[in-house]
Amino acid sequence: MNNDLLKIAFISLFLFLTACGGSSDSSTEVTDSSAIDGSDDTSDNDDTNDSSDDDAQNDEAGIDVDATLFLTGENVSIDTVSCTLMNGTQTLCYEITSKHTAEEHDMGPWCPETIYDTAEEGGLWFDKGEINDLDGAFIENLATYYDDPGFKMYEDDGTVRRMETAEECAEGADPNIEDKYTNMCAQCLPEWVSTQVTYLIPITPIKQDEPVELSDGPTLEVAGVDYGPSVRGLAFNGVRFDHPADIDIILAGYQIAPVDDAGGHVNNSLGYHYHGDTGMTTRIEQSDSHAAMIGYALDGFGLYAKLDDNGNEAEDLDECRGHSDDTRGYHYHVLSLESNEFLDCFYGAWAE
Template identity: 40%
Template sequence: MNLLSRQSLIGTAVFAALTVIVGCNDSSDNVETQKNVSKGMDMSMFAKDAFIQEPKIVDCETGEGTKTTCYQLVTDGAPAGRAPGPFCPRTTSDGADVSGAWFSKEGTGDLVDITGEFILKLGEYYGDEKWMVYDAKTNKVRYTATKEACLGAAKPDVEEEYMQNCIECELSYLDDNFSRSFLIPTTPIPAESVGRVHTVGIALDGTELSAAAPVDAILGAYTIAAFDDCGGHINVHQGYHYHSTTGCTDKLTSDDGHAPLIGYASDGYAIYALKNLEGEEAESLDGCRGQTDEVRGYHYHAASPSENKFIECFRGETVRPEGPPHGAHPTGHPPRDAHAEKPEEK
């Protein structure tokens, strides 16, 4: 199966046939659920080739035990409409045009370009002279150029031979029958208390919006888990997935200047970009990075690209994932927030 050459299985008629269900669940909790009403997912917003099977509505049960219906969305692990990359530079003279990106050390603002110069100055950037992700004789960057190297660098305890590498993996490393399945409530169900983030949700190109990457573990092995300029990268468990949003999946949903839609959270609420069309950041967000307006109902706004998160928590109930947590990072470490305390209610 060639992941980069898809056959269109989903057309406009299919999306139109999947009616968006509008509603809410009443609850007497301290999350002010009357504000957490949403119109549900608009399937027409997804990219044409986002799914490899016709989306359907199925019976499901949330982790809280609520029986409801969910959209079942099956993807092949590749972003619809584009080929991922580039990720790691090949030489210390490579510029941003042939290189990817990474979180800023401040953990805020835009991603930083992984140029050849960035690789040269990693020791200075992180204040640790042990960094040496290139061969000083050839000026070639050390990167995971094979599937074996990709898998070796993805172990929780990275072997020494895979340290001092820029990590990149290819879609061709995925199993031939690789697929991802997402179950998302057709109508968001306001939760009695906020939920921890495992898999954040799904982007409009059909790929995962992932939980936080374990940056300390990655940097501790003297590796850089490079993103492409869209804020995503590949591993053999999740396929291509995002840890950041830089505008590659943005779609406008209204003409009121509101921030564009980037995807949907696992609880069914929409996730919009951080800034509106005038470049202003969303204000008055609650502890999960959500707010309510008359047009969109309750919805989230993503954090800035280098914050290593999209949202803080879930305001709605989610379907408990089966098997290993989908939030696992290429290094094999659990998500950074796996044991984090829940954010305070606001």
């Protein structure tokens, strides 16, 4: 692997670990927790929806966001605010402030300590359309798995080379990285990062006539394309459903950046976030065997699991993986973790 490719790889990995969200996201990082009053003001929704672009809207109805489904408390707070959507509609949004902390499941583990560790000591690695337990044996056999002898992510005594401190996590993603951070399992622990991010989600979603392609993050965007947000939505615990991981760039630096069994991991700027649905977050089961609800997309439409209670996938999904029914209105069904994607376009208008 030449030095130019390695340099590009680490610059891109730095972006991946420190800026998983694109600049077009309806989110704001808050560093002073006293700026959020923690109130749960969700009762001010009225029927006022002033649209300046009615011709571009679709009559297919969505269901209002139910703020009571979120796990509000120390890590998540919700207020009702005025907002303007990307199509010019002035309406009301829920302002959801999150510390990106999962309460209903453990965060981690990610990288095993030795090549002798079992799957319980490691997380998951998704590539080639499959999910692998990141146990010690998988680390030991990376060179075979990728048919690349450049992989050797462990010492002669079997110790896995992994990020062990917050300093290593930061330096390991620096564009001017030292050689010692190649062939390393990349992990940042939740206690190393303190974050608070605010998101706007329209209370009453508005479906547009045409979909908008979502950003896949800074390393995968194509110049000249007008993308939508990189954040797909929020789980009920307030943790964000993020854009795809740039697996090729990570591998080019001879690194692995695993997720835990819930499909999440941590970066330096946003803290914990999800790259896939594995069924471990809070789920709202449906009485008609429809797939469970797992959160809300950033455009206000509901996010549901890929499969229903009988293990079947809906057959009438549009290009954004959405469809409508009388109970849930228009809503999306996410892909599973091995796809490295939740969904790649919105039909709804998000808040700017």
